[in-house]
Amino acid sequence: MRAYWYDNVEGVDQRELHDSGREVAKKYLAKLGVLYYRFADVADVDKLAAERTYKNRDIITVSPEKMGDVYEEKVKMFFNEHLHEDEEIRYIRDGTGFFDVRSEGDEWVRIQLEKDDLIILPAGIYHRFTTDSNNYIQAMRLFKEEPKWTPLNRGPVVDENPYRKEYLQTRGV
Numbered sequence: 001m002r003a004y005w006y007d008n009v010e011g012v013d014q015r016e017l018h019d020s021g022r023e024v025a026k027k028y029l030a031k032l033g034v035l036y037y038r039f040a041d042v043a044d045v046d047k048l049a050a051e052r053t054y055k056n057r058d059i060i061t062v063s064p065e066k067m068g069d070v071y072e073e074k075v076k077m078f079f080n081e082h083l084h085e086d087e088e089i090r091y092i093r094d095g096t097g098f099f100d101v102r103s104e105g106d107e108w109v110r111i112q113l114e115k116d117d118l119i120i121l122p123a124g125i126y127h128r129f130t131t132d133s134n135n136y137i138q139a140m141r142l143f144k145e146e147p148k149w150t151p152l153n154r155g156p157v158v159d160e161n162p163y164r165k166e167y168l169q170t171r172g173v
């Protein structure tokens with residue numbers, strides 16, 4: 001895992017690094033409510049899932065080989081800024097990719113993930129996902145019984161969502 005400020009350069013594919021060269025500390029991610037773990041052993045994931053009452057999981061592979069013609073479309077869709085009314089947990093099993101999360105000042109922080117990285121995005125944080133220029137990631141998605149993580153795209157209505165408001169309140173941002 002490495003986190004850094006996104007460079008906001010336009011006209012460059014979302015899958016490029018967009019590295020401003022300014023690092024973001026793990027501690028700052030924690031302040032945003034974003035938690036990071038490195039687990040080589042799936043038993044550690046089982047423990048975390050049990051503690052947070054996650055009961056189900058699946059594996060998603062995002063690649064042109066797996067998705068065929070819809071790959072490019074999916075990659076664009078994952079990159080729409082959105083939030084969920086529940087936390088989002090991803091455990092990377094293979095490949096690489098980026099989660100971008102909004103900072104207190106509404107800037108993008110880019111989080112680069114690889115195999116054995118596990119990330120927890122809190123409910124209500126605006127974020128987006130993309131593969132990188134290798135166009136391949138495999139991730140475990142953890143679900144509670146009834147996940148409420150339909151993507152809610154950013155806009156005036158979602159800005160008023162109670163989970164968004166609660167997020168801003170608990171983070172003091």
Ligand code: KMT
Pocket residue numbers: 060062078088090097128129137139141
């Ligand atoms: C997400 O939350 O955007 C996804 O599930 C994308 C694939 S998981 C790395």
Ligand code: NI
Pocket residue numbers: 082083084088127151
């Ligand atoms: Ni999401």
